[in-house]
Amino acid sequence: MRTCNSGTAETEVAVPTDVVDLRRSVAAGAIGVFVHWFDWAAYAYLAGTVAAVFFPAEDSTTGLLAVFGVFAVSFGIRPVGALVFGPLGDRIGRKRTLSLVIFLMSGATLGIGLLPGYASIGIAAPVFLVVLRLIQGFAAGGEFGSAASFLAESAPRRRRGFGVSWLEVGSLLGFLAGSFVFLLLSTGLDADQLTSWGWRIPFLVSAPLGVIGFIIRNKIEDTPEYRTLEANDSVPCSPARELLRHHKRQLLQAAGLMAAMHVPFYAVLTYLVTYETDHLGHSADNAALLATAISLLGLVLVPLFGLLSDRVGRKPVFVGATAALLVVSTPAFLLMRTGLVGTWIAGLLLGVILAAILGTYAVWSAEIFPTRTRQSGLSVAYNLTAALFAGTVPYLMTVLISATGSTLAPGPYLMVFAVGGLVAALSLRETAGSALLHPEDMSEAAVPLEAPQPAPQ
Numbered sequence: 001m002r003t004c005n006s007g008t009a010e011t012e013v014a015v016p017t018d019v020v021d022l023r024r025s026v027a028a029g030a031i032g033v034f035v036h037w038f039d040w041a042a043y044a045y046l047a048g049t050v051a052a053v054f055f056p057a058e059d060s061t062t063g064l065l066a067v068f069g070v071f072a073v074s075f076g077i078r079p080v081g082a083l084v085f086g087p088l089g090d091r092i093g094r095k096r097t098l099s100l101v102i103f104l105m106s107g108a109t110l111g112i113g114l115l116p117g118y119a120s121i122g123i124a125a126p127v128f129l130v131v132l133r134l135i136q137g138f139a140a141g142g143e144f145g146s147a148a149s150f151l152a153e154s155a156p157r158r159r160r161g162f163g164v165s166w167l168e169v170g171s172l173l174g175f176l177a178g179s180f181v182f183l184l185l186s187t188g189l190d191a192d193q194l195t196s197w198g199w200r201i202p203f204l205v206s207a208p209l210g211v212i213g214f215i216i217r218n219k220i221e222d223t224p225e226y227r228t229l230e231a232n233d234s235v236p237c238s239p240a241r242e243l244l245r246h247h248k249r250q251l252l253q254a255a256g257l258m259a260a261m262h263v264p265f266y267a268v269l270t271y272l273v274t275y276e277t278d279h280l281g282h283s284a285d286n287a288a289l290l291a292t293a294i295s296l297l298g299l300v301l302v303p304l305f306g307l308l309s310d311r312v313g314r315k316p317v318f319v320g321a322t323a324a325l326l327v328v329s330t331p332a333f334l335l336m337r338t339g340l341v342g343t344w345i346a347g348l349l350l351g352v353i354l355a356a357i358l359g360t361y362a363v364w365s366a367e368i369f370p371t372r373t374r375q376s377g378l379s380v381a382y383n384l385t386a387a388l389f390a391g392t393v394p395y396l397m398t399v400l401i402s403a404t405g406s407t408l409a410p411g412p413y414l415m416v417f418a419v420g421g422l423v424a425a426l427s428l429r430e431t432a433g434s435a436l437l438h439p440e441d442m443s444e445a446a447v448p449l450e451a452p453q454p455a456p457q
Contacts, residue, residue, distance in 0.1 A: 024220065025150065025151060025154035025155065025163065025220070026151065026163060026166045027216055028098065028213075028216050028217045028220045029098070029147040029148075029150050029154070029166070029167060030147070030151075030166050030167055030169065030170030031102070031170065031212065031213035031217075032101065032102045032105070032143050032146075032147055032170075032217075033143060033144070033147060033167055033168075033170040033171045034170040034171070034173055034174040034177070034209070035102065035105060035106060035109075035174065035206055036140050036171075036174065037170075037172075037173075037174030037175045037178065038174040038177050038178045038202070038205075038206060038209070039105070039109050039136065039202075039203070039206050040174070040175070040178065041174065041175045041176075041177070041178025041179050042178040042181060042182060042202035042203065044178075046182060046185075046199050046202070049198075050129075050199065051066065053117040053118065053125075053199065054066075054115075054117055054118050054125045055126055066126065070126075070129060070130050072391060073130065073133065073134065074134055074136055074137030074140075075386070075387060075390075076137070076387055076391075077134055077138050077141065078137050078138070078140055078386060078387060079141060079380070079384050079387050080138060080141060081101075081137065081138040081139060081141020081142050081379075081383070082141040082142065082145060082379035082380050082382070083240065083380065084138075084141070084142065085097050085100070085139075085141060085142025085145065085375075086142065086145045086240070086375050086376035086378070086379030086380055087239045087240040087375075087376045088142075089142070089146050089149065089375035089379075090235075090236055090239035090372060090375045091235060091236065091237070093222045093230075094150040094153065094223055094226055094375065095150070095218075095220055095221070095222040095223075097142055097146040097375070098146045098150060099214055099217045099218050100142070101139045101140070101142040101143050102139075102143075102213045102217060103210070104135055104136075104139035105136055105139040105140060105143070105210065106206055106207055106209070106210020106211065106213070106214070107135075107210070108132045108133070109136065109203050109206040109207065110204065110206065110210075111128075111132045112129065112132050112133075112203045113200045113201075113202075113204040113206070113207070114200075115128055115132070141383050142379060144167075144362075144378065144379065144382045144383070145375045145376070145377075145378040145379025145380075145382060145383075146375060146379075148164060148167055148362045148363075148365070148366050148378050148382075149223075149366060149375040150223055151163050151166070151167055151366075152164050152362075152363055152374075152436060153223030153224065153225040153226060153366075153371070154223050154224075157433055157434075157435070158310060158433060159307075159310055160363055160367075160432075161306040161307065161308075161309035161310040161314065161359070161363045162306045163363075164363035165305065165306025165307075165359045165360075165362070165363070167362055168302050168358040168359070168362065169298075169299055169302055169303060172295050172299050172302070173299065175295060176292065176295050176296070176299075178202065179288075179292065181202050181205070182202070185199070185202075225371045225436050225437055225441075226371065228437060229371060229372065229441065232442060234372065234442060236372045239372060239373045239375075239376045240376050240380075242372060242373050243376045247369060247370070247373055250368045250377060251377055251380065252424075253368060253424045253427060253428055254368060254369070254377060254378065254381035254382075254424075255381045255384065255385050255424075256420050256421055256423060256424025256425075257318070257364060257365050257421060257424050257425065258361060258365065258381055258382050258385045258386075259385045259389050259417055259421065260322055260325075260357060260361070260417050260418060260420055260421025260422075260424070261354075261357050261361045261421075262385055262386055262389050262393075262417075263389055263390070263393055263413070263414060263417040264325060264350065264353070264357065264414055265354060265358070265390070266390050266391075266393040266394070267350075267410060267413075268347070268350045268354050269291060269294060269295065269354075270394065271393055271394045271410070272287070272290070272294075272347060273287040273288060273290075273291050274394060274398075275336075275407075275410065276290070276336075276343060279401065279407045280336060280337070280343060280407075282340060282343065290343065293344075293347075293348065293351075294347055294348065294350075294351035294354075297348060297351050297352065298351060298354065298355045298358065301352060301355035301356070302355045302358045302359045303359065305321075305356045305358070305359025306359040308359070309359060309363065309364075309432060310432060310433075313430045313432045314363065314367070314428075314430060314431060314432050315425060315430050317356055317359065317360045318356070318357065318360045318361065318364060318421070319425045319426065320356065321353050321356035321360070322357065322418045322421040322422045322425060323418075323422060324353050324356075325353050325357075325414060325417075325418040325421075326415050326419060326422065328349060328350070328353065329350075329410075329411040329414040329415050329418065330408055330411030330412060330415065331346075331411075332346035332347075332350055332411065333346070333408050333410055333411040334408060334411075337407070362378075364425075364431060365377075365378055365381065365382075366436075367434060367436065368428060368431060370437075370438035370440050371436055371438065371441045372440070372441050374436075389417070396413065397409065397410045397413060400413060
């Protein structure tokens, strides 16, 4: 039977992970975020159809608002999932929470795909939709912390940035796959077919993807660092309490890094489409094409920036990216005013900066927490900043433009979070190549020791 305590002095050296293990770990870690973002994109793009299916047809605007309200509620419950699955992963292991969250996410997605509409079961339809989206959001609150902890602790020390960066590749791939499936449905089916049965396809497709992910995750071993905690009877009893008592500084630093990721991510990959059509007069096709190009660029650059951070360090890459965001943000939106070519240049430039942030923020955040509270810290920082800053990006940017009368307003908004990211980054030590087992992992956790220094390059 597993016990937990405040730590022991005995240590065990984690076994290095080879290339084959890295590939297996990447598949296990990234497939969950792929499924999550595939579902997110499908739900967002099919919002109008979902509104017609699950809400009374008398008022289409009210139905659409209700669908987005359900979306917002599922987003808002993620911090609750983080507070449950983060500490749970620090107590029972990364493997178990990885399997549990993908099981819950996929099961809820399948339930939506099979759910009868308002015309069949009346008010029960939107009620069940809300319940299933809440389950999805709750489970999604545990996905990032579980996957990022697992990938960081499974990757070879010298390639940790590269390994963890594939978490964001999975996100981009899921987003692109959801967009592609929607494109196929919208062009291959008429409105009646899409409303009667076509909308169910993306949600039903998520089920076998979830089963595959569950099988992969269920077959993997837990990470070397976590197994070391188990072997030394150093699994924490109350990781959340330990996190808040002894690692508030790291929590704030990670939140700064993550907020500097969330805002440009949603601004560049989601809001920019609306900005182009509403304020620049570009067609929806051109806007969607640019968003796709930025995502494809990210698929190539994110792992390269992760690899670069392994070579030169997390700090130079992240500081360089956030400094560039600070300098470029407002001129980029000014350049967009010059026409379609200027919009593409500005969008791709912001995409490169975003890729550099995506390639480093997760691994750096993982490295600053001790193993005993890593999943708790990552889960709480990620989901709280997402709930506060990510989902509000389109709304706040629209409000800013309306209040100021200037279409340049999104630029200064991005600059604020670039400054926050810079402050967090400059307060952190370089961690590339450092050990993930911190001194307090193997000693009295009540008295944190100095963070480990990077291994010699």
